[in-house]
Amino acid sequence: MFFSKHRLPSMSQTGVGGWISSLFGSTRSEAGQVVTTSSALSLTVLQNCVTLLSESVAQLPIELYERSGDDRRPAVDHPLYSVLKYEPNSWQTPFEYQEQTQLSVGLRGNSYSYIDRDSDGVVQGLYPLDHESVMVMKGPDLRPMYRVNGSEPMPQRLIHHVRWLTMNSYTGLSPIMLHANTIGHAQAIQQYAGRSFMNGTVLSGVIERPSTSPPIKDQASVDRVTDEWNNKFGGPGNTKKVALLQEGMSFKPLSMTNVDAALIEAMRLSALDIARIYKIPAHMVNELERATFDNIEQMEIQFVIYTLMPWVKRHEQAKTRDLLLPSERRQYFIEYNLAGLLRGDQASRFAAYAVGRQWGWLSINDIRRLENMPPIKNGDIYLSPLNMVDASKPLPMPPPTTKATNAQIEDVQRILS
Known part of the structure; x- marks a missing residue:
């Protein structure tokens, strides 16, 4: 090879x-x-x-x-x-x-x-x-x-x-x-x-104190304030609660x-x-x-x-x-x-099937196969609209008119009287 x-x-x-x-x-x-x-x-x-x-x-x-x-x-x-x-x-x-x-x-x-x-x-x-x-x-x-x-x-x-x-x-x-x-x-x-x-570092907000207030030098006191704030107002269960801040403090949320x-x-x-x-x-x-x-x-x-x-x-x-x-x-x-x-949604499909069935290019079994349904007996018949004629041929002549007989005229007059 x-x-x-x-x-x-x-x-x-x-x-x-x-x-x-x-x-x-x-x-x-x-x-x-x-x-x-x-x-x-x-x-x-x-x-x-x-x-x-x-x-x-x-x-x-x-x-x-x-x-x-x-x-x-x-x-x-x-x-x-x-x-x-x-x-x-x-x-x-x-x-x-x-x-x-x-x-x-x-x-x-x-x-x-x-x-x-x-x-x-x-x-x-x-x-x-x-x-x-x-x-x-x-x-x-x-x-x-x-x-x-x-x-x-x-x-x-x-x-x-x-x-x-x-x-x-x-x-x-x-x-x-x-x-x-x-x-x-x-x-x-x-x-x-x-x-x-x-x-x-991602923060949801900060607690601000006035610049005139003396700083808190004890870290334990700072942690106590923030921890109490988180426990009281943090989490979805504490939504819409009202907070009271003292000593001129204010809460400032941080945005993106x-x-x-x-x-x-x-x-x-x-x-x-x-x-x-x-x-x-x-x-x-x-x-x-x-x-x-x-x-x-x-x-x-x-x-x-x-x-x-x-x-x-x-x-x-x-x-x-x-x-x-x-x-x-x-x-x-x-x-x-x-x-x-x-094939789109159900309403669109059924409307398309109706057009195909009425104009003769879809049979009942054709439609059922498209919908994954089994065929039925006599379901392969194609329809033909009665109001459609071959354009290459002359239009059919209407049947000749005939005069009514005397007997038919007498019957109509008797019914009307």
């Missing part, structure tokens, strides 16, 4: 970290923070983004379809059907496997799984591989080959590879390494905030400083920067400062179309390429069902 010994640029090599970061999976940002997958995942907003995508993809129903003329039907008899729907391997559920796959792509830009095939090439299972143990190589036929834990290179038909945005068409870029400066900036702000709370306000704003902006990496709408990372919720349904649909759909297409087409034999790809295809995320 011949193959190129040149190692392709890894995801961090084509990013900002250089070749050193590709070996250790980390890089130092301009803020001085060492950015790794683990340190990035500890940021709550980044964890929110990657798990939102992985859980959204994992919960989508996946189907293996067989083409039958212009129609399609679930290929329940195909061996791959049970692998995708029920048991990808001996210890993971389909949800867990898909969640891990998307999480790996979202963090590292690549996801690798070993494809267990029998002697006929039929897929028996999918086994996830550690990202750090896989080296991508380029074969003489320009197809990728994979060295796992230093073993002999494996051909493409034995590895299921899902990749993110790529510069070399073989390995995906790592979002973490590509945006190490943004993530490192967020880590630095988080570290600064933690040290400020640990080492800083400009430094505190700037820190909060910096943390908010860094969270929005990380959300932009994954194209997550601000309200979906709990950034609700400017949220109005007037068009929340349209925002949810926009998330599905412009954020979630590209990831779903990557998984669909990678599975079709890696799991179906070349001779099967014209007959079978793999698809995720996003209809449940795009």
